Amino acid sequence: MQAYNVFKDLAIIIISAKLMGILARKINVPQVVGEIIAGLIIGPSLLGWVQQTDFLSQMAEIGVVLIMFSAGLGTNLKDLKKTGLTALFIAFIGVLLPLIFGYLLCIAFYGFSPLGSPDFYKALFIGVILTATSVSITVQTLAEMGKLKSKLGTTIVSAAIIDDVIGIIVLAIVIGIGTGSQDTSIPIVVLKNLSFFAISLVGGIVMYKIFKKIDSRYRHTQRIPIFGLSLCMALSYIAEKFFGVADITGAFVAGVILCNIRDSEYIERKIDINSYMLFGPVFFAGIGLRTNIQGISGEMILFSICFILVALLSKIIGCGAASKLCKNNLSDSLKVGVGMMTRGEVALIVAQKGLSVGLIDSAYFTPVILLIILSSVLTPIILKMLYNKDEKSLTA
């Protein structure tokens, strides 16, 4: 009966995220960075005014789903077709390199472990944590700069989506073999993923036709964004519940299904208002909230630094090189690499899974959380710098 307590948390989150967001923009840094740092300030790391609660996590989950739905709605299907193969290649290399380098990092720290031994899987699991790109912060940054719907933006978002799927398959494989469990065997996981996309394709065409019919009759009415939002929620749920695919992937697919109807921009606008008013700040500040930077041991700091360096560089080099091989120029390839280096809630979920099956220790949460914060803060700053540099050289 103390439902009113959420209002304290929300009031503090909304106002501090917005104020820090405004401050961030003043010093030419994307708003999201300000919002994440706001979470750090009001959270247990500093002031301790707001604690992460179940309610806030669920609001944050809705927030990230809305962001991905909006990104899907803004997708240009023609560009996606053009960038599809490139994105697949970038995603593949962008998973392979972090996996290998994560494993090598563990060997460097804890000594070599023979192939197939328990320590081998533990080391490999550190690599698995590093595989999945969190596209949401990159999406938000690209959207803020008006570059989300560019060809490069589409490439990055598609690659990150594919990368999530590959990452989930790798996770299932490593857990399946590493723990010898049955229900996560490789063929089943691959099959589940493939069937999700197959069913999305068929169901998506049906849904698209239904929405097109509603769309042609009613324009700019409440029902279209509301039906769109239910489709987004339904696909988020179905993806994760029945296919083991991340909910945010389902939300993105829902957006892609609707991206070609006449009112897609209208839906996007309504979703964006819901995002920036409440759910977005809760999600981004939530990243900062989730951590207590005061609780790190000296020993873990060295590992964390190397872990973060490996995480960032393996994505920049892997995805950047893959992009360069696909005939993008060096500047664009660098943007792809930086755009793909963000890690987010998926890395945390992977770490959580590894903990629950006994593959890693809870001590490894700290470097993961630090990686999420640092990559979330650095990606927007570096991306903005890269784009600004380009524009300067164009005007020069």
Next chain:
Amino acid sequence: MQAYNVFKDLAIIIISAKLMGILARKINVPQVVGEIIAGLIIGPSLLGWVQQTDFLSQMAEIGVVLIMFSAGLGTNLKDLKKTGLTALFIAFIGVLLPLIFGYLLCIAFYGFSPLGSPDFYKALFIGVILTATSVSITVQTLAEMGKLKSKLGTTIVSAAIIDDVIGIIVLAIVIGIGTGSQDTSIPIVVLKNLSFFAISLVGGIVMYKIFKKIDSRYRHTQRIPIFGLSLCMALSYIAEKFFGVADITGAFVAGVILCNIRDSEYIERKIDINSYMLFGPVFFAGIGLRTNIQGISGEMILFSICFILVALLSKIIGCGAASKLCKNNLSDSLKVGVGMMTRGEVALIVAQKGLSVGLIDSAYFTPVILLIILSSVLTPIILKMLYNKDEKSLTA
């Protein structure tokens, strides 16, 4: 780690509420009725697809706060000044009559109990449950019909707000005397309520000046609705936490504070989008969700019918007569009476409080829930009929 489960609930709630809302409008009944019935259908009463969860209750709480904030934003202060005394009188009579009739109902059912006996306070408490009008459904209905900002709409909303405050004072008095507790003594409760409004007045003027300054510099920017929303959340929290005043009263006051800035309509629009997309359906369907109409004993049905009749008629007669005495015509007075007869979450909270201090039995939850549903369904239908009749006689 199964945050995705909320997406199933939300997808079902959003789509069913909208579909039933559309259906309701087709048969000339306000949308909210459809949304409440959607909750009944998908909830434990019928299909059992969605169960009320903590998360959904908290979302619903945000929903009702947003509705009240929006109502406050749309307030015409000049009208409020004009209607203030009338509203106070309507609210006063509208509390007194249900209190007396609720007590008489209990005497009729369970026999007379001498003044000051434990049974006397139990009977009186049934009256207390009946005192507080839930304005949110009436607000939504008036808004749908475009009558919220009319003089009559303002009168009803102000009266319902004042009525809440009186209701809370009466609750505290009855609980304070009935259970002999210390911290809810009459003078303290009255003092707390008065100080909330005094502080709101002073703080409100300061806040108004700050917002006016921001408003004059930036127009139609995200920051104004976002700062407004934090003010709403903060006041909702402060009202309930420090003054024991309902959070929705705080939200309404926050709206009134901002109703005269240049961008008030802009804030209202953004809040309304958040409302109708997600929080509104969750709130209205939540009323239907919260109940299981299959679990009622035959014995309780008779009491429930009488309880509901007393509840509705005492408000219609009390508020209607008070309005007529204030020189409104008969048709408008009837609208005031019907507009004030809705009961909502406040009645449930009061019943909960009575249960927790041992004044009533949990069996009395059923008639309260039925009253909420029935009054929520009937108020919009009857109000619409009354307004339609008026317009017909005007055009005739």
